[in-house]
Amino acid sequence: MNYKKILVVVLVAVTMFFITRYGVKNIFFPYKYKEYVDKYSEEYNVDPLLVLAVIRGESNFDPKAESNKGAKGLMQIMDSTGKWIAEEIGIEEFTPDMLFNEETNIRLGCWYLKNLEGEFGSLDLILAAYNAGSGHVTKWLKDERYSPNGDVLTYIPFAETKKYVDKVKTNYNVYKHFYQ
Structure with missing residues (x-):
C-alpha cells in the first residue's frame, strides 16, 4: 500500500473534521483575545x-511573536513606539517586555491605530503608517511619484508595506464577512 496516499487521506480527514467541528472562521479567522480587543477598541473607538x-x-495571534526588527507581541509594536504610547496614555514604568502581555499590547495597538487614523484618515494610509512608520507615509504623500495630491498614495515604494496593506485589508474584509 502507498503510505503517501494514506497520509494524504488521513490529513484530509483530519482537516475536514476540524473544519466541520470548529468552522472555517474559528480556525482561520478567530476572534481571540475578545475581552481585550472589545475593551480597548471601544475605549479608543x-x-x-x-x-x-x-x-x-x-503575529497570527502569537503573543510571544518577535520580528527580526524587534517588534513584539500580538500587534508587533516596536520598543520605542511602545514607550512613546505608554507615556501618552499614562502607563508608568514601561518596559519592552510588557509588549508580550496580551492586554498591554492590544491596548497600545488600539491607541496607535486611533492615533494614525487622526493623522492620516484613510485605511490604506493608516495601515501603511502602522507598518512603515508615519514619517515614511508623510514623506511619500509629499512626493509626486507616490501621491498626485498629497492625500492618497497611488504607489507604496516599500514592497513589504504594500504587501502588508493588502494582507490586512483582505483579513479585515474576511472578518467583516464572518462577524458582522
Whole structure:
C-alpha cells in the first residue's frame, strides 16, 4: 500500500473534521483575545474587526511573536513606539517586555491605530503608517511619484508595506464577512 496516499487521506480527514467541528472562521479567522480587543477598541473607538485583522497579519495571534526588527507581541509594536504610547496614555514604568502581555499590547495597538487614523484618515494610509512608520507615509504623500495630491498614495515604494496593506485589508474584509 502507498503510505503517501494514506497520509494524504488521513490529513484530509483530519482537516475536514476540524473544519466541520470548529468552522472555517474559528480556525482561520478567530476572534481571540475578545475581552481585550472589545475593551480597548471601544475605549479608543477603533473597529474591533480591524484590530483582529492587524493581529492576524502581524503575529497570527502569537503573543510571544518577535520580528527580526524587534517588534513584539500580538500587534508587533516596536520598543520605542511602545514607550512613546505608554507615556501618552499614562502607563508608568514601561518596559519592552510588557509588549508580550496580551492586554498591554492590544491596548497600545488600539491607541496607535486611533492615533494614525487622526493623522492620516484613510485605511490604506493608516495601515501603511502602522507598518512603515508615519514619517515614511508623510514623506511619500509629499512626493509626486507616490501621491498626485498629497492625500492618497497611488504607489507604496516599500514592497513589504504594500504587501502588508493588502494582507490586512483582505483579513479585515474576511472578518467583516464572518462577524458582522
